[in-house]
Amino acid sequence: MGMKMHPPLAFLFLATVGLxxxxxxxxxxxxxxxxxALPRAVQKTAKQIVGKSxxxxxxNTFENGKRAYEVEFECNGKEMAAVISPEGKLLQxxxxxxxxxxxxxxxxxVLKQFPHGxxxxxxxxxxx
Numbered sequence: 001m002g003m004k005m006h007p008p009l010a011f012l013f014l015a016t017v018g019l020x021x022x023x024x025x026x027x028x029x030x031x032x033x034x035x036x037a038l039p040r041a042v043q044k045t046a047k048q049i050v051g052k053s054x055x056x057x058x059x060n061t062f063e064n065g066k067r068a069y070e071v072e073f074e075c076n077g078k079e080m081a082a083v084i085s086p087e088g089k090l091l092q093x094x095x096x097x098x099x100x101x102x103x104x105x106x107x108x109x110v111l112k113q114f115p116h117g118x119x120x121x122x123x124x125x126x127x128x
Contacts, residue, residue, distance in 0.1 A: 034058060038069055041088030046071045049082045049090065063091050072096075081123070094123040 035046050035055050046055065050073045057072040063083055068091060072081045079096035099107070099119050110119060 035071065038071075039086055039088075042069050042084045042086060045084050045088040045090055046082065049073075049084075049093070051075075097122045 035043055035050070035058060038046060038058060046058075046069070050071060053073045053075050055071050055073050057070075059070045059072070061068050061070045061083065063085070067086055069084050069086070070081050071084065072079070074080065081094040081096060083091045083094070085091055099122060102119070102122050107119060111117065
């Protein structure tokens with residue numbers, strides 16, 4: 001008998017409105033909310049970006065195949081995220097929009113391609 005391959009649990013779909021994240025239930029992540037646990041250079045940049053807002057989640061991630069840190073926070077009622085290199089360089093900022101803000105034809109196309117997925121959030125990205 002052949003071995004059945006399982007599709008990846010998280011998919012990334014690039015659209016003109018930004019990035020749409022789809023995930024399957026039960027995905028574990030390494031999310032924390034403690035900026036002080038980050039390397040010093042990352043802490044410094046994160047604290048400048050987050051300002052007086054509270055960091056909601058801090059996550060180890062990769063950007064272009066290299067380790068990075070994502071800091072999620074709320075600013076003026078918007079869900080935001082910043083991706084920072086280990087050296088403290090701001091790589092990108094994300095404005096996280098509600099799923100309802102996505103044009104319906106894009107939601108339908110994504111869910112058609114990934115029928116068992118769920119759109120968890122959409123981001124508009126700014127680099128550097």
